Amino acid sequence: MTNARPGMPGATRACPHCRETILESSSRCPACKHYLRYDAGAEASPAPAITPLRIEGGIRHPADADPWEYTVVVTIRNGRGEEIARKLIGVGALDASDQCTFALTVEAVTAKGKRPGKGGTRH
Numbered sequence: 001m002t003n004a005r006p007g008m009p010g011a012t013r014a015c016p017h018c019r020e021t022i023l024e025s026s027s028r029c030p031a032c033k034h035y036l037r038y039d040a041g042a043e044a045s046p047a048p049a050i051t052p053l054r055i056e057g058g059i060r061h062p063a064d065a066d067p068w069e070y071t072v073v074v075t076i077r078n079g080r081g082e083e084i085a086r087k088l089i090g091v092g093a094l095d096a097s098d099q100c101t102f103a104l105t106v107e108a109v110t111a112k113g114k115r116p117g118k119g120g121t122r123h
Contacts, residue, residue, distance in 0.1 A: 009111030
């Protein structure tokens with residue numbers, strides 16, 4: 001989870017359905033797709049997300065080789081190169097002539113919370 005205070009951009013919480021860490025501002029969990037809010041704001045169409053990063057690629061196992069095992073890990077680093085998050089996404093195996101496609105997508109939306117130093121009370 002993040003150090004951001006509740007109500008600030010970047011603040012997180014756990015999804016009550018799947019327990020993944022999600023943005024506090026989310027009205028729908030990006031992991032399990034369950035709706036989290038049923039207030040008037042959630043009924044309106046959410047602001048469209050932009051996709052500043054999308055990477056897709058695949059691997060094909062050669063027909064004449066032993067089975068492969070794979071591990072999918074995603075790492076996030078800040079501007080100083082420090083690792084701030086690391087998540088094991090999944091594991092699996094490929095047999096002869098199998099193929100698998102992987103996609104990484106980063107979606108961004110405009111934060112609606114308070115910004116540090118822009119009013120509000122500090123405790």
